[in-house]
Amino acid sequence: MKRLVSKRLVSTFALAxxxxxxxxxxxxxxxxxxxDLLKSATTTDSVLTYGMGPQAQRFSPLTDLNPDxxxxxxxxxxxxxxxxxxxxxxxQPIIYDGTIYVTGSYxxxxxxxxxxxxxxxxxxxxxxxxxxxxxxxxxxxxxxxGDKIYFATLDARLVALNRETGKVIWNKKLAEYKEGASNTAxxxxxDGKIITGNSGGEFGxxxxxxxxxxxxxxxxxxxxxxxxxxGTLKGKDSTxxxxxxxxxxxxxxxTGGGAxxxxxxxxxxxxxxxxxxxxxxxxxxxxxxxxNLYTASTLAIxxxxxxxxxxxxxxxxxxxxxxxxxxxxxxxLKKDGKIIKxxxxxxxxxxxxxxxxxxxxxxxxxxxxxxxxxxxxxxxxTGRPVYNDDNRPGAPAEGxxxxxxxxxxxxxxxxxxxKNWMPxxxxxxxxxxxxxxxxxxxxxxxxxxxxxxxxAYLGAGFTIKPLYDDYIGALRAIxxxxxxxxxxxxxxxxxxxxxxTTAGNLVFTGTPEGFLKAFEAKTGKEVWKFQTxxxxxxxxxxWTMDGEQYVAVVSGWGGAVxxxxxxxxxxxxxxxxxxxxxxxxxPKA
Amino acid sequence: xxxxxTNGAIAARGAVVGLALSAGAALAAPPDPANPPDPLGxxxxxxxxDQYFAGAPVQFDDRVKVRAPLDAEDTRAVPIAVDAxxxxxxxxxxxxxxxxxxxxxLRYHPMGAAPYIATRIKIQQATAVHGAARTADGVWHVSGVxxxxxxxxxxxxxxxxxxxxxxDHVGEVQARVWRTDEGxxxxxxxxxxxxxxxxxxxxxxxxxxxxxxxxxxxxxxVSGPELARIDSLEPVSEDPVFLLDLRPPPxxxxxxxRGRDNQGGEISATVPLPALIPAPDLSRSVGQ
Numbered sequence: 001m002k003r004l005v006s007k008r009l010v011s012t013f014a015l016a017x018x019x020x021x022x023x024x025x026x027x028x029x030x031x032x033x034x035x036d037l038l039k040s041a042t043t044t045d046s047v048l049t050y051g052m053g054p055q056a057q058r059f060s061p062l063t064d065l066n067p068d069x070x071x072x073x074x075x076x077x078x079x080x081x082x083x084x085x086x087x088x089x090x091x092q093p094i095i096y097d098g099t100i101y102v103t104g105s106y107x108x109x110x111x112x113x114x115x116x117x118x119x120x121x122x123x124x125x126x127x128x129x130x131x132x133x134x135x136x137x138x139x140x141x142x143x144x145x146g147d148k149i150y151f152a153t154l155d156a157r158l159v160a161l162n163r164e165t166g167k168v169i170w171n172k173k174l175a176e177y178k179e180g181a182s183n184t185a186x187x188x189x190x191d192g193k194i195i196t197g198n199s200g201g202e203f204g205x206x207x208x209x210x211x212x213x214x215x216x217x218x219x220x221x222x223x224x225x226x227x228x229x230x231g232t233l234k235g236k237d238s239t240x241x242x243x244x245x246x247x248x249x250x251x252x253x254x255t256g257g258g259a260x261x262x263x264x265x266x267x268x269x270x271x272x273x274x275x276x277x278x279x280x281x282x283x284x285x286x287x288x289x290x291x292n293l294y295t296a297s298t299l300a301i302x303x304x305x306x307x308x309x310x311x312x313x314x315x316x317x318x319x320x321x322x323x324x325x326x327x328x329x330x331x332x333l334k335k336d337g338k339i340i341k342x343x344x345x346x347x348x349x350x351x352x353x354x355x356x357x358x359x360x361x362x363x364x365x366x367x368x369x370x371x372x373x374x375x376x377x378x379x380x381x382t383g384r385p386v387y388n389d390d391n392r393p394g395a396p397a398e399g400x401x402x403x404x405x406x407x408x409x410x411x412x413x414x415x416x417x418x419k420n421w422m423p424x425x426x427x428x429x430x431x432x433x434x435x436x437x438x439x440x441x442x443x444x445x446x447x448x449x450x451x452x453x454x455x456a457y458l459g460a461g462f463t464i465k466p467l468y469d470d471y472i473g474a475l476r477a478i479x480x481x482x483x484x485x486x487x488x489x490x491x492x493x494x495x496x497x498x499x500x501t502t503a504g505n506l507v508f509t510g511t512p513e514g515f516l517k518a519f520e521a522k523t524g525k526e527v528w529k530f531q532t533x534x535x536x537x538x539x540x541x542x543w544t545m546d547g548e549q550y551v552a553v554v555s556g557w558g559g560a561v562x563x564x565x566x567x568x569x570x571x572x573x574x575x576x577x578x579x580x581x582x583x584x585x586x587p588k589a
Numbered sequence: 590x591x592x593x594x595t596n597g598a599i600a601a602r603g604a605v606v607g608l609a610l611s612a613g614a615a616l617a618a619p620p621d622p623a624n625p626p627d628p629l630g631x632x633x634x635x636x637x638x639d640q641y642f643a644g645a646p647v648q649f650d651d652r653v654k655v656r657a658p659l660d661a662e663d664t665r666a667v668p669i670a671v672d673a674x675x676x677x678x679x680x681x682x683x684x685x686x687x688x689x690x691x692x693x694x695l696r697y698h699p700m701g702a703a704p705y706i707a708t709r710i711k712i713q714q715a716t717a718v719h720g721a722a723r724t725a726d727g728v729w730h731v732s733g734v735x736x737x738x739x740x741x742x743x744x745x746x747x748x749x750x751x752x753x754x755x756x757d758h759v760g761e762v763q764a765r766v767w768r769t770d771e772g773x774x775x776x777x778x779x780x781x782x783x784x785x786x787x788x789x790x791x792x793x794x795x796x797x798x799x800x801x802x803x804x805x806x807x808x809x810x811v812s813g814p815e816l817a818r819i820d821s822l823e824p825v826s827e828d829p830v831f832l833l834d835l836r837p838p839p840x841x842x843x844x845x846x847r848g849r850d851n852q853g854g855e856i857s858a859t860v861p862l863p864a865l866i867p868a869p870d871l872s873r874s875v876g877q
Contacts, residue, residue, distance in 0.1 A: 084792050124794030126786070126852055128756030159853060171853025 031146040031163065032096060034191050038268050047095040047541045050141045050186035051423065054266040055330040058425035058500050060542045064549040065586050066504035067520045070528040073551065073584050077117030081108065081556070081579035088558020089579055090138040090421070092186065092498060092539035094149070095552070101163065102554060102581050103139040107153040111166060112581065114545060121166030125153045132454070133182045134202045135560035140263070140421070141186030141539075143194065145214050152183035152196055160217060172217040174198065174210065179454050181205050185263030189214055190273065190303045197260025201278035201323065204457035207258035209275050209301060221306035225277040226256035227293045233305055241308065247290040255451050256288075257281030258295035262325040262421050269330070270341060270358055272309055273301040276325035284446040284459035285319030286395035286406075292317055296324035298345060300360060310360030314347045316384060319392045320374055320444060321415035321460075322349035329433070330357055331426045335481050344480050346424055346435045348417030351378055354480045366483025368476055369418040369437055371467055373411050393444045393460065405445045405461060412441035414464040416494075416560060423539055425499040425507065430521045432486055433478045434507045436495040439467045440568060464566035472568065475499070475509055477524060487524030493572050496559050498539025508551065510536020512561070512572055516553050516582070534578025551584040625649055629733050631717035633687040641683060641693055642721070642729050650730035652676050655720035657736050661712050664742030666826040669694075670707035671720030678725040679704035688716035690743055690789060691823040701805070701816035703774070703834035709826040711742035711787070746793065747784040747827040758782045762846060762858035775835045775862055777803065777844060780828055787823040797823055798856065801848035803833065805841040806859070812845075813838055837862065
């Protein structure tokens with residue numbers, strides 16, 4: 001009975017929205033459909049996809065919250081993830097029909113009543129002792145379709161649960177965790193297929209994109225990201241990725257890295273999946289002469305069969321861990337009176353790329369951090385970086401001194417990236433991208449290495465250093481037409497959380513210092529903040545419920561910075577851990 | 590560890606007080622023929638009856654035999670057996686350890702099997718263990734025994750966690766089958782490697798086998814009828830052991846076991862059914 005009442009409320013509200021604004025409802029008895037997911041960027045009463053829409057613009061058309069009203073935004077409830085296990089909380093909540101589905105560290109999934117904060121159910125995945133997540137035990141979110149909710153786990157499995165009861169429907173192995181595979185990204189669903197990437201690039205795992213039947217979990221296709229490896233379609237070999245040994249020497253392509261650990265985005269207009277690929281393995285680039293395709297690239301993939309449509313490599317022959325997984329966000333580039341189907345990518349290597357998403361051709365590339373040492377610029381004609389050859393860490397010494405470290409260089413950005421995993425947002429009303437960037441550099445040198453299954457495969461040593469005394473993090477508004485930085489907000493600690501922007505002229509993001517902050521989208525003026533009690537490294541979302549605009553974000557400091565941050569780790573060591581979901585709303589009147 | 594002991598002791602004292610009260614109440618009130626009192630005087634009986642039998646008629650019936658030790662030596666693995674073979678037309682068998690944090694042990698559906706099941710269970714404290722058999726007319730026939738025990742069987746971590754590679758073996762099945770009853774029946778003994786965590790150990794999620802099904806495979810590899818199904822729950826011990834008395838149809842060449850745990854982990858085994866060989870008498874070694 002209670003359910004019926006709440007259903008009616010939702011549909012009545014949806015009708016009201018339809019009459020007053022351009023909103024749609026996705027609530028229906030059978031749960032969201034593949035169609036609903038494709039339209040989810042414009043659905044304001046739910047958050048159905050990671051990225052708030054398949055293109056992952058993280059833009060909401062809602063306007064109730066704006067620079068004038070945001071001061072009235074207040075917390076409604078907070079929900080603890082509980083247990084002894086805290087660490088980094090990097091999730092983006094999924095919201096459907098009055099329920100929030102949110103993942104926590106250590107492969108946990110919660111269903112919480114969005115109105116009250118009351119827990120409906122919780123699933124704690126039983127992890128084996130030997131998992132090898134490189135960069136904290138995070139999870140970035142769930143996917144929803146029909147009666148199911150899905151998430152991937154640190155032991156590289158994909159679990160489908162009944163979203164009403166939390167009962168496991170199926171649980172499929174994605175990869176072998178004992179060889180270093182893990183999975184932390186939110187899965188994506190396109191046309192009834194659930195699509196996942198993989199983690200484990202630091203252990204020599206080869207990057208992979210896989211599609212499974214979302215109903216049964218049965219594998220449909222696999223696309224390795226490294227040249228020379230064979231793909232599959234419906235249980236049979238399909239095509240080899242690229243050309244064997246075209247850009248890799250010998251057998252190194254078999255352990256070539258290129259992990260797709262951040263998952264992907266999807267553009268319904270060009271029917272392309274976009275997956276960023278990680279750094280090549282090992283880190284020591286002298287061992288693998290060539291471009292090492294398709295590592296440190298963006299791949300456009302046909303969702304029907306896993307064939308690669310185009311690729312764009314941001315860091316050919318990477319030697320700095322400039323992992324190119326960063327999300328590729330489709331948007332309409334309004335330039336010279338034309339609308340170009342483009343995509344934006346703020347790469348770990350420090351350049352912001354604008355690429356034609358139908359062809360993969362570079363339109364523009366510009367720095368979004370103050371210091372880039374590894375390349376002078378990106379040649380817009382060839383699409384390739386103009387390297388500073390001096391800034392490539394040297395090969396380890398040969399002969400007598402074999403095993404001694406090679407020439408050390410100071411390089412910027414640092415291996416943690418000008419931008420790491422934390423997703424940016426694009427606002428089609430301001431025509432600006434909002435990029436959570438970090439200003440840091442590193443000393444990096446190469447060491448001798450041989451591959452061993454399940455062992456870290458780096459062949460490099462490194463230590464990270466801030467570039468400035470007063471800040472590392474910088475939230476930057478970037479104009480994709482010019483590459484110019486329109487405004488910036490500087491943050492003392494490195495930014496590690498996702499960004500949300502709204503038609504209400506707002507940008508939200510969190511800080512390791514514990515704040516969820518709101519800025520004016522046009523000017524960057526800080527207009528609101530709230531202290532959540534632990535560092536915010538998750539991605540905020542917004543939706544409407546019962547006629548009021550809500551905002552949710554997870555709080556819980558962690559991620560790669562405290563583990564790999566070198567000098568920077570000192571700056572953040574006193575931040576307390578946590579694990580909670582905060583929900584805010586703008587009360588009516 | 591101290592905490593566990595203290596809790597156990599308090600709970601045990603509470604149980605003794607409850608038992609006395611319940612006995613007093615039973616003396617004062619006239620007996621209700623539809624809801625007879627538990628001959629063992631278990632304080633949880635009425636609540637458990639309402640929870641697990643959902644208003645169905647219940648009668649205490651000595652034709653249901655529950656076998657368990659008087660005193661549990663290892664509270665993590667206490668052998669029990671429920672034998673309802675003295676009743677006709679049994680469609681479901683249940684086992685309940687009344688004072689466990691999760692009292693219901695299992696439900697057994699012997700579609701093509703005798704209404705008999707033996708297993709090993711965890712026991713949190715001294716408790717009544719009830720066995721129940723539902724006949725086709727919807728009546729639950731119940732009996733039970735008392736098992737004395739030291740505390741803690743449900744909240745101690747599994748022994749297998751002492752080994753680094755426990756996760757590699759989860760779901761492995763050991764099975765043995767004997768022809769019995771002059772070849773008309775098959776006694777199946779199963780052991781499944783699984784931590785079967787209750788979720789009560791701090792920091793360890795609930796992780797247990799929740800369903801098992803045995804199906805006959807007939808001549809020519811044809812799939813035969815489902816013979817038995819077990820809905821298994823938290824109290825079943827680590828590395829669950831089950832003993833079933835199956836009645837496979839003529840022409841059965843193998844028994845196919847399929848199951849899963851609460852995290853979607855799959856269990857699968859094929860147990861060839863041997864041609865007629867003399868069967869050992871297992872009636873005295875049930876669950877050992």
